[in-house]
Amino acid sequence: MKKSNTKPLPKKSKSLIALPISGDGHRNIGVVEKGRVARSIPGPGTINKYELEKSKGVIIVEIIEYVPNAVLIKTIIKKTTGNISVMSFDTGEGLTEKTSPFDTFAQIIDGNAEIVIDGVSNLLGTGEGIILPAHRPNIFRANERFKMILTVIKSGYE
Numbered sequence: 001m002k003k004s005n006t007k008p009l010p011k012k013s014k015s016l017i018a019l020p021i022s023g024d025g026h027r028n029i030g031v032v033e034k035g036r037v038a039r040s041i042p043g044p045g046t047i048n049k050y051e052l053e054k055s056k057g058v059i060i061v062e063i064i065e066y067v068p069n070a071v072l073i074k075t076i077i078k079k080t081t082g083n084i085s086v087m088s089f090d091t092g093e094g095l096t097e098k099t100s101p102f103d104t105f106a107q108i109i110d111g112n113a114e115i116v117i118d119g120v121s122n123l124l125g126t127g128e129g130i131i132l133p134a135h136r137p138n139i140f141r142a143n144e145r146f147k148m149i150l151t152v153i154k155s156g157y158e
Helices: none
Strands: 002-005 027-033 036-042 071-079 082-089 094-098 104-117 120-125 129-132 138-141 146-153
Touching (some): 082 104, 120 129
Antiparallel strands (some): 027 036, 071 082, 082 146, 094 138, 104 138
């Protein structure tokens, strides 16, 4: 993992905003384009609107696909105590700066990602992970396309 100082995203960047996907029991993948949900895609092999089929093995990098010019988000477990989501980012895409009240663990499962925490750039490759501290601003950037798993454990406001 490499660290370097970085600049904020330029105002004309393709940066995206992750928006919650309200499910109807059949849709659990959201595509975010230019700050809005462009479409929802039915998630195969789901038991309810969030979880993968229990007690059945999956190939992690195949849970989600790449979509040109978009960020794809799929929540695979959502509980009151936390959630696990898998995301794919096409080259040049990203998420705008946000801050979470909970620590979050990001694991890169395909490609290379740039994750900026408190203005410090962290370059992570396949198999690497990082803890995003609660109450610290962070940004996700795809200098090349990548997939990651985000795990949030809600232990209370820290």
